[in-house]
Amino acid sequence: MAFGAFIHGYAHMRKVIAVDGTQLSGKYEGVLLFFVAQDTKTYIYLLAFCVVDKENDTVWGFFFEKLKVFVVNKLELCVISDRHVSIANCLIRYYPFVHHGVCMRYLGENLRTYHHCTNSLYLYYHAAKAYTLKEFNDYFNALKERCPGATTCLEHDFGFEKWNWAHFPGNIFNVMTTNITESLNSMLLDEREYLVASIFNSIAHQF
Known part of the structure; x- marks a missing residue:
């Protein structure tokens, strides 16, 4: 309806x-x-x-x-x-x-449950909200050092363009x-x- x-x-x-x-x-x-x-x-x-x-x-x-x-x-x-x-x-x-x-929140819970990276999730959220590629790379590389399995999942299973502002191809405004x-x-x-x-x-x- x-x-x-x-x-x-x-x-x-x-x-x-x-x-x-x-x-x-x-x-x-x-x-x-x-x-x-x-x-x-x-x-x-x-x-x-x-x-x-x-x-x-x-x-x-x-x-x-x-x-x-x-x-x-x-x-x-x-x-x-x-x-x-x-x-x-x-x-x-x-x-x-x-x-x-x-x-973004769904992916965060996925990482918490299956990759046990609760203490590093703030890096994921900072990376997701990054507007520039430099800012994104800084946070993503920091997360990669702490939780390599999580970053592999984010990069290859989901793809950057699905969850990050800097890579997203459309205008998503503030709706993440x-x-x-x-x-x-x-x-x-x-x-x-x-x-x-x-x-x-x-x-x-x-x-």
Whole structure:
């Protein structure tokens, strides 16, 4: 679902969209998917939402296909998400011109969990937010000395252009995470237990 006001207002939003989903906890379970943007004052702007049984290529493809009605596939568009493979697959298929970034916070938690570099994570975050290549190289090389496995992952598994300002090919403004979708999730904690019609009505009422 996307309300008419959401569709008309998108023309005035920054062309950076955060994509995410949250698990529903009611009798029928499922996943609530979001497309969220920001206006020029960084206020959260919901674009569209959808309830599906689970996250896979089919449902993400359905959602992206519907979104193309008013979110046009252009080079100026950027999409931020976690590393869900279905999101990446469907972006390639439905939005081949967009610049796709991976949530900085998601990668940080990945490094903390799988590379045990908690004490050096500040170097990763400084590198991610670096605007110049020199600044990026300074922080990245310092991280490399402490956590070589983590930097190998960041360079070869993810790629610099997915998580660093200096390498990112599009204009991502200040949106380096999917936090705007997490803020939306926190607004809908109770609704996760509702029936689908009640979830949609609650979202309509709040926005």
